[in-house]
Amino acid sequence: MKKLVLLIMLAACVWVGYAALMAYDKYFPYGRMRETPAVRPYEKPLLVMEAGTVPVVDSEAVYRAMEGRELRSPLLPGDLKAVQRGQTVYDTFCRQCHGGDHDGNGTVGQSFTPLPTDLRTSRVQGLMNGVLFQHISYGAGSGSRQPALATTIRIDDRWNVIAYIKSIGVRE
Ligand code: HEC
Numbered sequence: 469m470k471k472l473v474l475l476i477m478l479a480a481c482v483w484v485g486y487a488a489l490m491a492y493d494k495y496f497p498y499g500r501m502r503e504t505p506a507v508r509p510y511e512k513p514l515l516v517m518e519a520g521t522v523p524v525v526d527s528e529a530v531y532r533a534m535e536g537r538e539l540r541s542p543l544l545p546g547d548l549k550a551v552q553r554g555q556t557v558y559d560t561f562c563r564q565c566h567g568g569d570h571d572g573n574g575t576v577g578q579s580f581t582p583l584p585t586d587l588r589t590s591r592v593q594g595l596m597n598g599v600l601f602q603h604i605s606y607g608a609g610s611g612s613r614q615p616a617l618a619t620t621i622r623i624d625d626r627w628n629v630i631a632y633i634k635s636i637g638v639r640e
Pocket residue numbers: 557558561562563564565566576577580581582583584585587592595600603604608611612613614615617621629633
């Protein structure tokens with residue numbers, strides 16, 4: 469007898485619970501997750517990015533990803549304005565290490581090991597512009613102390629300073 473009463477009470481509880489749930493579903497406007505709109509893959513057309521969102525030419529990321537020898541300077545050889553501007557850039561960003569005579573004897577540079585490179589050796593003068601660009605921008609390879617100046621010097625000014633360095637030529 470006792471068991472039967474318990475069973476009935478249990479059933480009543482289950483029923484009350486179920487009824488409460490149904491009432492909630494019916495009378496409360498809060499959404500249930502299964503009823504929220506679902507967008508299945510490809511149901512809507514893919515977003516088309518506006519042109520120019522991802523730079524594919526002439527950007528830092530592109531230059532960084534390229535091999536130095538694939539990179540071409542946008543400047544024409546003998547562009548005097550670029551050389552002049554490059555000299556200003558050199559005096560601002562390179563001179564303290566590479567020195568007024570470009571031989572690596574700048575005051576700040578003397579604390580470096582290895583010392584800053586002489587920029588008028590035939591090796592440096594023989595480096596391709598793109599390789600120089602990479603070395604100045606992102607450092608000259610592992611173990612090199614050339615600072616990566618990509619975030620310090622604008623892209624066009626890096627090309628200008630390269631034009632300037634090439635203009636001074638190999639030391640006689
Ligand atoms: C904080 C000091 C410092 C500054 C500033 C600096 N350099 Fe250097 N640079 C060095 C040192 C040190 C090395 C030697 C790197 C090595 O061999 O480890 C070097 C090496 C180089 C090299 C030779 C890389 C190679 O391929 O072997 C070039 C080219 C160069 N620097 C150009 C520049 C230019 C151009 C600037 C200015 C835009 C500049 N550096 C600014 C310290 C500096």
